[in-house]
Amino acid sequence: MEKTFYITTTLPYVNADPHVGFAMEFIRADVVARYKSLQGYDVFFNTGTDEHGNKLYTEALKANLSPQAYVDGYAEKFRGLANLLNITPSVHFIRTTDEHHMKAAQVFWTKVYDNGYIYKKQYQTKYCTGCELEKTDSEVDENDCCLIHVGRKVEYINEENYFFAYSRLADKLQTFYDAHPTFVIPDFRYNEMKAFLKNGLHDFSISRVTEKMPWGVPVPGDESQVMYVWFDALVNYISTLGYPLLEDDFEKYWVRGTPVQYCGKDNTRQQSSMWQAMLIAADLPQSEHIVVNGFINSGGQKMSKSIGNVINPYDVVARFNGVAGELASDVLRYYLLRHMNSFEDSDMTNESLDDAYTANLCNGLGNLTSRVMKMVTNYEVEYLLPTDADLLEFNDAVPEDFHTKIDQFDLKAAMDDIWREVNSLDWLIQNKEPFKVAKTDIDEARRIVGDLAIRLYIIGFLLQPFMPKTAETIMGLVKEKKNPEKPLFNRRN
RNA sequence: GUCGAUGUAGCUCAGUUGGUUAGAGCGUAGCACUCAUAAAGCUAAGGUCGGAGGAUCGUUCCCUCCCAUCGACACCA
Numbered sequence: 001m002e003k004t005f006y007i008t009t010t011l012p013y014v015n016a017d018p019h020v021g022f023a024m025e026f027i028r029a030d031v032v033a034r035y036k037s038l039q040g041y042d043v044f045f046n047t048g049t050d051e052h053g054n055k056l057y058t059e060a061l062k063a064n065l066s067p068q069a070y071v072d073g074y075a076e077k078f079r080g081l082a083n084l085l086n087i088t089p090s091v092h093f094i095r096t097t098d099e100h101h102m103k104a105a106q107v108f109w110t111k112v113y114d115n116g117y118i119y120k121k122q123y124q125t126k127y128c129t130g131c132e133l134e135k136t137d138s139e140v141d142e143n144d145c146c147l148i149h150v151g152r153k154v155e156y157i158n159e160e161n162y163f164f165a166y167s168r169l170a171d172k173l174q175t176f177y178d179a180h181p182t183f184v185i186p187d188f189r190y191n192e193m194k195a196f197l198k199n200g201l202h203d204f205s206i207s208r209v210t211e212k213m214p215w216g217v218p219v220p221g222d223e224s225q226v227m228y229v230w231f232d233a234l235v236n237y238i239s240t241l242g243y244p245l246l247e248d249d250f251e252k253y254w255v256r257g258t259p260v261q262y263c264g265k266d267n268t269r270q271q272s273s274m275w276q277a278m279l280i281a282a283d284l285p286q287s288e289h290i291v292v293n294g295f296i297n298s299g300g301q302k303m304s305k306s307i308g309n310v311i312n313p314y315d316v317v318a319r320f321n322g323v324a325g326e327l328a329s330d331v332l333r334y335y336l337l338r339h340m341n342s343f344e345d346s347d348m349t350n351e352s353l354d355d356a357y358t359a360n361l362c363n364g365l366g367n368l369t370s371r372v373m374k375m376v377t378n379y380e381v382e383y384l385l386p387t388d389a390d391l392l393e394f395n396d397a398v399p400e401d402f403h404t405k406i407d408q409f410d411l412k413a414a415m416d417d418i419w420r421e422v423n424s425l426d427w428l429i430q431n432k433e434p435f436k437v438a439k440t441d442i443d444e445a446r447r448i449v450g451d452l453a454i455r456l457y458i459i460g461f462l463l464q465p466f467m468p469k470t471a472e473t474i475m476g477l478v479k480e481k482k483n484p485e486k487p488l489f490n491r492r493n
Numbered sequence: 494g495u496c497g498a499u500g501u502a503g504c505u506c507a508g509u510u511g512g513u514u515a516g517a518g519c520g521u522a523g524c525a526c527u528c529a530u531a532a533a534g535c536u537a538a539g540g541u542c543g544g545a546g547g548a549u550c551g552u553u554c555c556c557u558c559c560c561a562u563c564g565a566c567a568c569c570a
Contacts, residue, residue, distance in 0.1 A: 013570035050570060166567095188498065192565045195496060204568050229570070269567070339505080345563080347505085352519090355504095359519060363532055371529035378528075419518090426533050435528040449528090487530045 006257035008046035014074035034465035048094035053229030057215035104239030383450035
């Protein structure tokens with residue numbers, strides 16, 4: 001039976017331009033997807049956009065647009081990210097406003113309802129007459145006063161909502177956690193989830209009154225309610241696989257494909273607890289791993305428009321177009337993959353990006369390629385390259401633990417391995433001085449340079465999932481024994 | 494407040510089941526080479542390993558307390 005693999009990002013909520021934090025998540029998932037493809041897996045890679053809910057509804061009204069038109073505009077911006085970041089072209093892009101998804105969400109709801117995990121209950125919402133808005137618990141102080149209108153107590157409004165019987169799934173969730181010690185990665189996030197579960201689960205509301213907020217998936221059999229956006233959005237991870245159909249792609253990728261879900265740390269609970277409980281309630285198998293990313297700050301502060309430190313992925317790629325040409329997307333990929341911590345919060349600035357570019361791409365990888373290939377062409381060196389099959393195995397040509405690091409989603413550590421190899425090739429050239437040897441013993445020089453070329457090829461090979469275009473360029477040059485016509489990465493002025 | 498982390502060279506971080514001079518990359522200064530994108534290589538400067546106690550022959554690495562920073566503690570996609 002063929003090996004299958006499933007990986008998905010979270011679906012970003014489309015109330016703002018694509019954030020570099022999501023670009024990082026998207027790139028990481030892409031690296032794993034590409035890596036698994038190289039390993040011979042049949043890979044299903046999912047991403048998309050989350051497009052329902054109150055926030056988008058009110059924003060659309062403000063912009064004088066229909067909600068659909070409003071989210072259509074954003075969906076394109078997010079879809080464009082795939083091109084910008086050179087994401088593998090076979091990526092599936094699902095929108096929660098897709099007709100199939102909405103139907104799937106309704107079937108999912110019905111299944112959970114039939115299993116007895118959805119019930120109707122009076123729900124008390126908080127309403128600030130100053131803001132003329134409903135308030136959540138985090139938007140009021142301990143005396144139930146609005147944080148914006150200080151001292152003004154909110155009013156309580158009773159409405160009927162559907163609730164999800166989360167609390168009744170605690171035991172099953174606990175059993176699942178106990179049996180899967182690496183379910184959430186990294187483990188400190190898993191510990192948070194275990195503590196959360198231990199503190200006890202409360203049922204939560206999963207619908208809204210249509211009259212107030214119609215922008216959602218209608219609750220099956222009750223036109224007066226729409227699903228709360230969380231409930232509908234989470235179902236995308238399986239609706240993209242054809243759910244409610246349980247054969248074909250669903251069986252192939254969800255059941256057999258060890259589903260991996262990437263998310264940001266603000267999504268840990270939704271992915272690793274609530275969604276898993278929902279799956280149990282619908283009699284469906286759990287995810288295999290939830291991989292949680294940290295946030296990207298800039299200059300030690302959270303990115304925000306008012307501080308003016310927001311870094312837009314489109315701007316970054318545009319900025320490197322002039323010096324790196326079609327490899328510009330790889331510059332951003334390189335930086336986010338190697339210079340951001342694999343699991344914890346990281347800091348990104350244009351200065352550190354420029355430093356990393358100059359040090360490791362211009363002076364490192366790019367320069368190494370030039371110096372090796374120049375000698376290959378000058379001395380007319382011949383060599384035999386290893387096969388893909390050789391390189392996919394654990395062998396001497398591949399850094400120890402390289403594959404393990406990727407399997408554990410520590411992509412930064414794997415990148416560090418590759419650059420250790422770049423550095424050691426530079427050191428080798430300096431140490432063996434083939435350019436001097438060539439003057440007295442051309443055969444020996446060819447032997448040294450041939451070895452360098454093979455090792456450069458391996459660097460290109462290993463780099464494929466991380467920096468696809470750069471990898472392809474390097475492997476092509478070594479294969480064809482050609483000197484690059486121009487530097488891979490030009491220096492910035 | 495409760496629980497959990499983190500605090501190591503200018504910056505980003507690694508590290509030791511406790512044992513002679515604490516590591517890497519980037520940055521800085523000097524030397525030197527020419528295959529290469531004035532790149533690469535070598536050398537150097539720079540740290541009381543957050544603070545205070547304790548256990549130990551001995552700890553940055555164990556225990557206690559304190560300080561600082563951060564995260565989780567649910568209806569914020």
